[in-house]
Amino acid sequence: MKNIKKLAAVAFMTVFVFSISGCNMIEKTPEAIANSTVAVVNGEKITRGDLDKDPNTIQLLSQVKQQYGEDYEKNQEAVSAIKTQKEQILDNMITNKVVEQKAKELKLLPDEKKLKTTADDQIAQIKKQQFGGSAEEFDAALKAQGFTEESFKSMYLSQLRDQQIQQKISDSLTKNVKITDKQIEDYYKANQDKYTEQTNKMHLAHILVKTKAEAEKVKARLxxxxxxxxxxKEVSQDTATKDKGGDLGTISYDDSNYDAQFMAGAKALKKGAVSEPVQSSFGYHIIKCIDKQEYPVKPLSEVKNQIKEQLENDQKSKLVSQKVQEWKKAASITKKEKNIV
Structure with missing residues (x-):
């Protein structure tokens, strides 16, 4: 069976990670639950139905059913996990609603007819390319992820709308962003190990202790x-490497599995050198550079456009994020969390 995650990956691309009164009998009907309000954003309601139709909620419930079974609602652990996740999903929906309202104010909403045509064309193309045009395989893949064809199309259209709104907002807010040659040069000089002919590597060992005082005692012994x-082997508190004498093996300079402070301390060492105490979120390290492989840095002319694009994207992302948070802070937002589950 084809993997529906390939479809979902297209649909889930986003820039922002964005009580009904009456008697109890009425409140418990499916229609009443779907119509109950979970949030109000500047006077616009987000209903329980909207929340439950969100693709992230659909996939969440599908995963919960696989883990806890169809009667998951009787499991307190499952219900608690669902509530926590749905609160995060709702917060993303609120963010998207704020952005959509601002797009409407700025006359940046996409054309709905064109949007629907684009969505239909893209779904048809996905069905053809990934499922050979087979409606049966397409439906089976959707079902495996908790979707019907109707709910998937609705979700796809909604996500496509959000993407286009977010892109229009981003383009509008960042049209004046410009990166200077000096900014490019400064970044290049400060990050040369990112632009080597091959990725720099280092063979490291370390000793991890809790306090700086302990680390200083270790350094004195060394x-x-x-x-x-x-x-x-005597004192390191890293159980994964202690028995190996602290040996971490060979690590690439761009390895993101290590704290920035640890990596900065390691990169500064020459082959054979041992560091002073280096603090990280795990404690204090004494690091030894057993071996090091460093390669020539590419000339600025070769990587200038790459750096410019990265700095532009970083600046645009920061600008948009700040503006969205300003809009969200200024918005009138009310949550009715008791209606979430």
């Missing part, structure tokens, strides 16, 4: 000539 591996 300065007196004690073996790094021996000391690591």
């Amino acid at each position: 300065d007196k000539g004690e073996d790094f591996s021996k000391v690591a």
Whole structure:
């Protein structure tokens, strides 16, 4: 069966990660639940039905059913997890609603007829390319992820609308963003290890302790000539490397699995050198650079456009994020969390 995640990946691309009164019998009907209000944004309601039809909610419930079974509503752990996730989904919906309202104010809403035509064409293309035009395979893949064809098309159209709104808002807000040659040069000089002919690598070992005082004692022992591996086996609190004498193996300079402080301390070491105490979120490290492979830096002329594009995207993203948070802070937003589940 084809993987529906390929379809969802198209639909879920986003720039922003965006009580009914009466007797109890009425409140418990499916229609009443769907019509109950979960949030009000500048006078516009978001209903429980809107929340439950959100693709993230649909996939959440599909995953919960797989984990806890069809009677998941009787499991308190499952209900609690659903509530937490739906609160996050609702917050994204509120953000999208604020952005949509601002787009309407700025006359930046997309044309609905063109939007629907685009969505229909794209879904037809997906069905043809990924499912060979087979309606049966397409429907089966949708069902596996908790969708019907109708709910998927509705979701796809909604997500496409959000994307276009967000792009129009972004283009409007960032049209005057410009990156200077000096900004490019400054970034290049400060981040040269990102632009080497090959990725720089280093073979490291470390000793992890809780406090700076402990780290200073470790460093003093090493300065007196004690073996790094021996000391690591005695005192290091990193259980994954302690028995290996603190050996971390070979690490690329761009490895994102390590704290920035740790990586900065490691990169500064020459081959064979041992660091002073380096603080990270895990504690204090004494790092040894066993070996190092560094390659020539590409000339600025080769990477200038790449850096310019990155700095433009970073600046635009920051500008849009700040503006959206301003709009959201200024908006009148009321949540009715008791209606979420």
